[in-house]
Amino acid sequence: xxxxxxxxxxxxxxxxxxxxxxxxxxxxxxxxxxxxxxxxxxxxxxxxxxxxxxxxxxxxxxxxxxxxxxxxxxxxxxxxxxxxxxxxxxxxxxxxxxxxxxxxxxxxxxxxxxxxxxxxxxxxxxxxxxxxxxxxxxxxxxxxxxxxxxxxxxxxxxxxxxxxxxxxxxxxxxxxxxxxxxxxxxxxxxxxxxxxxxxxxxxxxxxxxxxxxxxxxxxxxxxxxxxxxxxxxxxxxxxxxxxxxxxxxxxxxxxxxxxxxxxxxxxxxxxxxxxxxxxxxxxxxxxxxxxxxxxxxxxxxxxxxxxxxxxxxxxxxxxxxxxxxxxxxxxxxxxxxxxxxxxxxxxxxxxxxxxxxxxxxxxxxxxxxxxxxxxxxxxxxxxxxxxxxxxxxxxxxxxxxxxxxxxxxxxxxxxxxxxxxxxxxxxxxxxxxxxxxxxxxxxxxxxxxxxxxxxxxxxxxxxxxxxxxxxxxxxxxxxxxxxxxxxxxxxxxxxxxxxxxxxxxxxxxxxxxxxxxxxxxxxxxxxxxxxxxxxxxxxxxxxxxxxxxxxxxxxxxxxxxxxxxxxxxxxxxxxxxxxxxxxxxxxxxxxxxxxxxxxxxxxxxxxxxxxxxxxxxxxx
Amino acid sequence: xxxxxxxxxxxxxxxxxxxxxxxxxxxxxxxxxxxxxxxxxxxxxxxxxxxxxxxxxxxxxxxxxxxxxxxxxxxxxxxxxxxxxxxxxxxxxxxxxxxxxxxxxxxxxxxxxxxxxxxxxxxxxxxxxxxxxxxxxxxxxxxxxxxxxxxxxxxxxxxxxxxxxxxxxxxxxxxxxxxxxxxxxxxxxxxxxxxxxxxxxxxxxxxxxxxxxxxxxxxxxxxxxxxxxxxxxxxxxxxxxxxxxxxxxxxxxxxxxxxxxxxxxxxxxxxxxxxxxxxxxxxxxxxxxxxxxxxxxxxxxxxxxxxxxxxxxxxxxxxxxxxxxxxxxxx
Numbered sequence: 033x034x035x036x037x038x039x040x041x042x043x044x045x046x047x048x049x050x051x052x053x054x055x056x057x058x059x060x061x062x063x064x065x066x067x068x069x070x071x072x073x074x075x076x077x078x079x080x081x082x083x084x085x086x087x088x089x090x091x092x093x094x095x096x097x098x099x100x101x102x103x104x105x106x107x108x109x110x111x112x113x114x115x116x117x118x119x120x121x122x123x124x125x126x127x128x129x130x131x132x133x134x135x136x137x138x139x140x141x142x143x144x145x146x147x148x149x150x151x152x153x154x155x156x157x158x159x160x161x162x163x164x165x166x167x168x169x170x171x172x173x174x175x176x177x178x179x180x181x182x183x184x185x186x187x188x189x190x191x192x193x194x195x196x197x198x199x200x201x202x203x204x205x206x207x208x209x210x211x212x213x214x215x216x217x218x219x220x221x222x223x224x225x226x227x228x229x230x231x232x233x234x235x236x237x238x239x240x241x242x243x244x245x246x247x248x249x250x251x252x253x254x255x256x257x258x259x260x261x262x263x264x265x266x267x268x269x270x271x272x273x274x275x276x277x278x279x280x281x282x283x284x285x286x287x288x289x290x291x292x293x294x295x296x297x298x299x300x301x302x303x304x305x306x307x308x309x310x311x312x313x314x315x316x317x318x319x320x321x322x323x324x325x326x327x328x329x330x331x332x333x334x335x336x337x338x339x340x341x342x343x344x345x346x347x348x349x350x351x352x353x354x355x356x357x358x359x360x361x362x363x364x365x366x367x368x369x370x371x372x373x374x375x376x377x378x379x380x381x382x383x384x385x386x387x388x389x390x391x392x393x394x395x396x397x398x399x400x401x402x403x404x405x406x407x408x409x410x411x412x413x414x415x416x417x418x419x420x421x422x423x424x425x426x427x428x429x430x431x432x433x434x435x436x437x438x439x440x441x442x443x444x445x446x447x448x449x450x451x452x453x454x455x456x457x458x459x460x461x462x463x464x465x466x467x468x469x470x471x472x473x474x475x476x477x478x479x480x481x482x483x484x485x486x487x488x489x490x491x492x493x494x495x496x497x498x499x500x501x502x503x504x505x506x507x508x509x510x511x512x513x514x515x516x517x518x519x520x521x522x523x524x525x526x527x528x529x530x531x532x533x534x535x536x537x538x539x540x541x542x543x544x545x546x547x548x549x550x551x552x553x554x555x556x557x558x559x560x561x562x563x564x565x566x567x568x569x570x571x572x573x574x575x576x577x578x579x580x581x582x583x584x585x586x587x588x589x590x591x592x593x594x595x596x597x598x599x600x601x602x603x604x605x606x607x608x609x610x611x612x613x614x615x616x617x618x619x620x621x622x623x624x625x626x627x628x629x630x631x632x633x634x635x636x637x638x639x640x641x642x643x644x645x646x647x648x649x650x651x652x
Numbered sequence: 653x654x655x656x657x658x659x660x661x662x663x664x665x666x667x668x669x670x671x672x673x674x675x676x677x678x679x680x681x682x683x684x685x686x687x688x689x690x691x692x693x694x695x696x697x698x699x700x701x702x703x704x705x706x707x708x709x710x711x712x713x714x715x716x717x718x719x720x721x722x723x724x725x726x727x728x729x730x731x732x733x734x735x736x737x738x739x740x741x742x743x744x745x746x747x748x749x750x751x752x753x754x755x756x757x758x759x760x761x762x763x764x765x766x767x768x769x770x771x772x773x774x775x776x777x778x779x780x781x782x783x784x785x786x787x788x789x790x791x792x793x794x795x796x797x798x799x800x801x802x803x804x805x806x807x808x809x810x811x812x813x814x815x816x817x818x819x820x821x822x823x824x825x826x827x828x829x830x831x832x833x834x835x836x837x838x839x840x841x842x843x844x845x846x847x848x849x850x851x852x853x854x855x856x857x858x859x860x861x862x863x864x865x866x867x868x869x870x871x872x873x874x875x876x877x878x879x880x881x882x883x884x885x886x887x888x889x890x891x892x893x894x895x896x897x898x899x900x901x902x903x904x905x906x907x908x909x910x911x912x913x914x915x916x917x918x919x920x921x922x923x924x925x926x927x928x929x930x931x932x933x934x935x936x937x938x939x940x941x942x943x944x945x946x947x948x949x950x951x952x953x954x955x956x957x958x959x960x961x962x963x964x965x966x967x968x969x970x971x972x973x974x975x976x977x978x979x980x981x982x983x
Contacts, residue, residue, distance in 0.1 A: 326944060350945045398740060404752060405767045407942065439740050473923035475942040479766045482929045486736050497840070498928040 115622065117309065121650035122316045123621055125643070126328045126340035130290050130321040133273040135265070136258035137206070137213030143343060143613070146254065146642040148319050151295045152193075153278035154259055154303075156184065156203075157252040161634040163424065163531060165248040168629055169198070169259055169279065171234075173251070179243035179581060184251075186234040187630070190302045192261045193283045200230035205262035210255060219255035222540055222562075223247060243581040245588075246535035253532065281312035281646035294318040303646060306632040313623065313649035326350070332616050333360050339617040341641035346407030346476055348614045365624050366614045369531040369639045370423055372415040373406070373480075374607035375471075376510075376565040378521045380545070382457035383449065383465045390603040391435060392445030393467070393494075393523070396487040398437045403609040405479040412609035417596040418529035418537065420610045424585075425534055427593040433600040434607075439487070446493045466495045470509070471525035473500035480608060481525070510564045516546050517561040526564065528605060531639045534592050535580050542576045542595070544568050567604030613641040623648040692975075700971045703964035710961055714779040721777075731760075731773040734929045738768040753947045762953045765936070766943055771950060774931040775957050781925070781932045782961065785847050785916045786909040792851035793908060794901050797858025802897045804859075805866025806889050816863065819856040827853060828918060835924045843926050846919065850912055861904050865897045903976045906969025910962045917958050933958045 131148050133139030141149060158168040167173060173184040190198040207228035210216030224241040231237045240247060251257040261277045274287050281303060282295030296316045303311040320337060322328040325347045332340040333354055342348060354360040377384035377393070384390055399414035406412065416434035419425040435441075446465065453461045469485060471477040481498055488494040501509065510526070512519030529537050543560030544550035549568050550559050572595045579591040599605060615624060615638050627635045627647040635644060696704065720728040737750020737760075754764040762771040804812035822830070834849045835841060869875060870893065878888050919925040920934020928935065933954040940950035 325942070329945075346942050353945065398747075401736070401738065401740075401747070401767075404738070407766070437740075439742060439745075475766075475939050478923070478928060478935075478939055479942075482734075483736065483739070483767055485929060486734060486739055489734075490740070490742060499839070500923045500928070 115626075116651065117305075117313060117623075118649050118652060119313050120315050122318065123314055123339055123617075123645070123648060123650065124292075124318045124320060124337040126322040126331050126337040127319050128321070128325070128328065128341060128343065129323055131293070131319075134276040134287075135213070135215075135269065135273050136254040136260060137210045137216035137265070138269065139273065140215045141254055143341065143640045143642050144319075144321065146640075147341060147645075148293060148295075149254060149258060149276075150280070150642065151282040151317055151319075151645050152276050152280045152284060153254075154190075154280050155252055155254070155257040156259060157248045157257060158629050159252055159531065159636040159639075160629050160631075161636055163636065165252055165533070166629040166631055166633060168252075170251070173248055175245070175247070175583075179245045179247065179583070180240045182238040182240070182247050183231070184236045184238065185232075186236065187302065188234055190279050191300060192264075192279055193277050193298060194261060194264065196261055196263070198259065198279055200232055200234050200236045202262060203236045203259070204228050204230040206260065206265075209262055209265055213255070216255040219250060219253060222536075223250040223256065225250070225256070242577075244535070245580055245583040246533040249533035249536050253536070282314075282317055285316065290321060292318050292320050301646075303630070305647060306628055312646040314645065317645050317648075329354070329616070332362060332618075335618075338621055339615060339643075341613070341615050341643070343611060343613045343641055344407070344476060345403075345411045345612050348411050348612055349407050351614065351616050361619045362616050363619050363621070364614050364616050365638055365643075366411075366612060367638050367641070368411075368413065368420060368610050368612045370419050370425075370529040371531070371611040371613075371640060372418070372420075372528050372607050373525075373609060373611055374415065374528060374605060375523060375525045376521075376605045377523055377603070378510075378519055378566055379604050380518050380566040381520075381522055383455065384522060386449055386456050387602055388445045388449040389465060392442045392449065393488065394435045394603045394606045395438045395442030395445065396491065397484060397606055397608075398487060399608055400437075401483050402480045405483045406476050406608065408609055408612060411612045415607035415610050417599070417607075418534065419596075423531075425589060425592055427589075427596060430593060430596040430600055433597055435600065435603060439491075443491050443493065446491060450493055464493055464495050466497070468497045468499055468522040470499045470501065470506065470521060470523070472503045472506050477525055511561060513561070517559075517563075518546060518566060519564065521564075524564070526605070527611070528607070531636065534588075535576070538576050538592070538595065539580065542569070542573050544573070565604040567602065569598055569602065572598050611640075613639070615641050615643050620651045621648065622651050695975070696971060700967050703967035706960055706964045707968065710779045710957075711783060713776040714783040717773075717777040718780050730776060731770040733769060733774040733777040733931045735770075736768045737764060737770070753943050753950060755947065755949070763947065763949055765950055766939060771936075771953055774936055775933065775954055778931040778933045778936060778954065779957070779961075781843060781846075781920075781930065782913050782916060784843055785850055786912050788847035789851040789854040789912045790905045790909060793854040793858035794898070794905065797855040798862045798897060798901045799894070800855070801859040801862025801864075802866040802894050803889060805863040805897075806870050806893050807885070812863075815859070819859050822853070822856045823860070827915070831915060831919065832922070832924060835919060841925065841927055843930075846916065846925050850915055853915075854908060854912065857908060858901060858904070862897050862901055865900045866893050869893055869896045900976055903969065903972040906965050906972060908969075910965035910969065913958065913962050913965065 125147060127144035127147060129142075129144045131139070131145035132141060134145070134149055134152065136149060136153060139145065154169040156168060156170045157165045157173070160166045169187055169190065171185045171187045173182055175182050184203075186198060186200060186203070192198065196202075211220050224244055225238060226241050227239040229237045229239075238247065244250075259279055260272070264277050265272050275284055279302065281298050281301045283298045285294040285296045287293045294316060295318070297312055297314065301311055305311060320331075322331055322337075322340070325342060325344055328337075328340045328342065329347055329351055331337045332351075342351070348364065348366065351362065351364055355362050355364065377390050379385050379390070400409075403409055403412050403414060413420065416431040417427060419427070449455055450463065450465060451461050455461065457465060459465070467488060469481055469488075471481045478500065485496045485498055488496045506524070510519045510521045510524050511517060512521075540560045540562035541564070543558050543563055544553055544555055545560065545563040545566040545568060547556070547559050550556055553568065553570055553573075555573075575591040575595050579588045582588060617624065624643050625637055627644045629635055638644070693701070716728065717730060717733075720726060720730050726732055737748045738752065740747050748768070750764060750768040752764055752766050752768040754760055754768070756763050760770050760772065762775065765771055765774065800815055804815045831849065831853055834852070835846070838845045838849075875888060875892050878892055916925055916932065917934035917937075920932040921938045923935070923938065925932055925934060936954035937951055937958075940954070944951050
């Protein structure tokens with residue numbers, strides 16, 4: 033293996049919640065001092081579990097500014113260190129599932145799939161460590177005044193794995209395929225993208241039907257942003273999934289479905305590290321689907337694989353225990369971004385059409401207890417909005433406004449509704465309300481569901497039925513294609529937000545859910561099937577549209593804050609905690625946290641356990 | 653010398669019919685003294701005695717738990733299986749002091765699960781689901797399957813062909829797959845639905861067992877004699893066939909029950925049995941497997957309960973089947 037001694041800037045995760053660090057955090061957190069009712073006779077227990085603070089005293093939490101690290105946040109600071117880069121070697125990555133496919137325009141991917149795709153494809157844009165969008169395969173991108181036309185210049189001298197040169201026409205030719213693709217069509221619609229033209233050898237012009245200041249975010253997502261060879265894709269779409277062709281750092285070598293997919297080094301890769309060294313460092317990388325969480329972790333611990341991903345707090349907890357208590361030689365690259373767990377109420381279905389019920393049930397949601405049931409104590413932060421405390425979009429005002437656990441407060445709201453002779457569910461005054469609480473049948477989610485169920489049942493006001501449907505059915509019920517996208521769900525587990533620009537998630541979530549509602553609001557045609565709670569607020573929708581038409585951060589911040597405040601007031605959705613994810617590796621697998629965008633800035637890291645593998649290397 | 657008029661069918665006194673049957677030595681009458689409970693117990697090997705004791709404990713625990721919740725409102729000394737000991741206590745306005753995935757202690761004999769519920773209480777309450785499913789499936793199996801099998805084994809002909817072909821088709825289909833398909837039809841899965849579905853799938857096996865026995869018994873002398881004296885077929889079926897098929901079915905019930913417990917456990921493990929938060933051994937195993945690295949005991953306790961129960965049912969079932977075979981061979 034070739035060795036290059038160099039200075040690198042690394043974003044190193046200190047893996048914050050070692051037991052000792054937990055003690056320090058608990059001591060510094062302020063909760064022990066400020067919550068005397070919770071500390072009696074339990075001080076030693078609380079010291080062992082510092083994040084198990086009661087959620088009853090939100091006002092006494094220390095103020096956190098947007099962008100700061102918060103107590104309990106697993107993210108770590110950027111540090112400078114001397115590292116020796118070494119070429120060669122192979123990494124085998126255990127994934128939580130097989131990729132649904134490797135065609136960015138067609139296959140709806142989640143985290144495992146992206147890990148593989150990012151090895152073979154490059155994106156036009158990428159997020160840097162600050163969350164800003166930086167050109168990647170693009171060299172630059174500029175909007176017109178009203179953000180309806182975006183002109184992008186591509187990087188030159190980039191070729192696909194099959195030797196075909198990347199030009200502006202390539203991007204233009206990709207567009208019809210993306211428009212027709214199962215994954216691409218939705219993304220094209222959401223981005224209001226109406227045409228893509230090659231206006232020069234390397235210049236591409238994107239035209240949107242309405243202003244979109246966050247359009248670069250769409251180019252950092254797989255369906256529109258990942259670059260593929262359109263001629264090869266048109267010639268054999270099905271075959272492309274088995275033999276993908278991109279411009280990325282690795283070339284497909286073999287694909288054995290449900291067993292192993294191997295990529296080898298792309299010797300003609302265009303990318304270099306900040307010191308000008310050719311990328312990638314590894315000779316090859318392979319991905320193996322290992323669906324069972326415990327088995328995947330065991331595979332890492334036993335050396336069957338030398339990297340694994342997880343999106344489960346319980347697995348992170350077990351991996352930490354293996355490392356800290358059993359001395360396993362592993363590194364945990366943890367990431368806690370904006371993505372958060374929780375659920376939603378279908379506001380078109382009684383009794384959830386009444387805000388008193390939504391508020392009452394939300395007050396009964398003990399986030400700390402739910403997080404504990406998820407195995408995330410000391411790992412996940414309770415969420416109050418679609419942004420984590422270290423996001424620039426996070427708002428303290430929203431955090432204070434979010435309805436915290438308040439049993440009697442919740443009972444009061446529910447009682448008011450139940451005793452209302454005009455109650456919306458058609459039952460007689462005084463009768464209990466019926467709630468169907470549905471989650472996929474994952475043991476972790478089952479545990480958290482039962483925590484919520486017990487709180488509801490304890491009021492004596494709510495009849496709870498717990499249902500568990502497989503993931504596909506669960507989503508289908510909420511999507512409700514058969515009943516005009518209203519869905520038949522009541523209270524439904526769901527995930528919200530991501531580390532993308534807020535517009536990416538909020539635009540579709542706030543548009544009118546049905547044609548009738550859209551027409552009533554004078555927004556005919558602006559229907560979104562992705563408004564799963566079916567909650568429509570003209571003010572929130574106007575805010576999200578306005579935020580999409582300006583690139584002034586302060587203005588956008590204010591608009592998104594207003595939306596989050598309306599969420600806190602109307603509670604169409606509720607939250608548990610931010611999702612902690614991790615990639616575990618052997619200790620000699622380095623570089624996951626220190627990849628760069630071409631400008632030399634550090635990349636975002638590994639959100640949702642999606643690694644970027646071009647700058648990964650194996651230290652001897 | 654008295655002669656008999658051969659042109660007329662001999663009138664056999666109705667009140668002597670049962671005597672004729674008995675005289676031909678129907679299996680039920682071979683050793684009436686073995687119905688003595690103490691003699692049966694004494695005849696049991698130690699392992700069968702222990703298995704029986706465990707089964708009695710399970711039945712007692714299930715009934716006790718049910719009485720506790722439905723009749724005594726939780727006043728009996730057994731913790732509420734659904735109470736999270738770290739949950740909010742309305743009376744005090746504070747959260748409980750329990751902890752999840754706790755080890756064994758005086759207050760929680762078998763520890764607590766992932767959401768701080770008492771594992772012992774959940775195992776005891778979980779036995780109720782198993783018990784009900786076993787009892788209902790056995791009753792349905794014996795009543796419907798037993799009757800069908802006895803009937804077709806006795807009447808034979810086209811009815812037998814149709815019924816047994818249907819049974820063969822159902823038995824040829826992978827049981828668990830069929831079960832999953834049936835269960836998935838129901839949106840609300842309560843104990844009644846689960847018991848009914850498992851019972852439906854139990855019927856073919858009972859039918860086959862009953863039919864095999866019915867065939868054998870139908871060719872016995874006492875049945876032939878009953879036919880010969882002109883006894884109505886329905887009377888033969890109910891008085892001669894079914895009573896003699898029944899002991900075999902009862903012995904088979906214990907073995908079938910073991911299978912039913914496993915099937916219900918599998919459904920629970922897959923999240924397709926009774927709805928949460930009702931405890932079952934299967935859903936306890938499923939929910940505890942996430943934390944297996946932290947506290948393996950939470951997987952072991954319900955697994956042990958399931959395993960020992962199945963083992964016990966097999967032991968007891970085998971014992972009674974062997975007794976039945978011995979008695980049969982004595983004929």
